[in-house]
Amino acid sequence: MHWRRWRSQARTRIAATGPLQSLTIAELRLSEQPLTIDPHPHRRVRAWVRFGETPARVEAIVARWTPDAVGIRFTIGGASHRCWVWLGAVETI
DSSP states (O other), X not given: OOHHHHXXXXXXXXXXXXXXXXXXXXXXXXXXXXXXXXXXXXXXEEEEEEETTEEEEEEEEEEEEOSSEEEEEEEETTEEEEEEEEGGGEEEO
């Protein structure tokens, strides 16, 4: 099996293990920090996310950010996902 297809199938199985985790409002501190929203998101990144307790590394698009966190969107198995992750969980590709 081609490795990309295998990785895609593995991510689809991981996504089924639990709900996608995201940073909380308290963690984001949006009332205390500036928020930038990209009107035309296009910056590609790799980011660590969690479905339930299971971590997965995904390719995503940066949609918004604060000094500490990044709001990303990505697709797994045809399903679109959005969440906030810590800045340290993101790598530009």
